Amino acid sequence: DAGVIQSPRHEVTEMGQEVTLRCKPISGHNSLFWYRQTMMRGLELLIYFNNNVPIDDSGMPEDRFSAKMPNASFSTLKIQPSEPRDSAVYFCASTLGVRASPLHFGNGTRLTVT
């Protein structure tokens, strides 16, 4: 299996621009999670989906952030408009719905907003 696939690996954009991060979970996994990692705040959960349905988006910092999962094999995290404080590494992770199954992480997208 190819694992969780995220794109792009790096993204550099200017303040005010729209940014879209993409994630393909492991085939057969029924839950998908978006995390943000910064030096100051560590790993924070932004939103997660079970069976393509958003369950908890309380971690989404502002209305500028939105996430979708149109089908079981694809999810997007969009920031519009982007701001310098959005600069971070964004991880996508997926897991099976079985007891103690771990989260499998993608390699992350490093976002830099100038």
Add this chain to the structure above:
Amino acid sequence: AQTVTQSQPEMSVQEAETVTLSCTYDTSESDYYLFWYKQPPSRQMILVIRQEAYKQQNATENRFSVNFQKAAKSFSLKISDSQLGDAAMYFCAYRSAVVVAGNTPLVFGKGTRLSVIA
């Protein structure tokens, strides 16, 4: 809400020696899972070891083992025979077993940066 605390921002160990990374957590639940993840400079998040709270036996994976103390809400990671490749950030994570609508997310500690000295 559950919280995870890693009180050691940085640790170092001599190659071939043993090191223990600390983790405590706060929860009112009785059924949950605990994990240690490793993040090398490549930033990939790699599962090291997992523990189910209802299992009293401490989990072991080759050179990695845990000391799970449920009453004390402590979950430390021991790395034996440390190798240069063990240098990384190590994250302790908690996951509730209470199923409301499918799977539950991981709650992470802030991490411990481990250096291995040759």
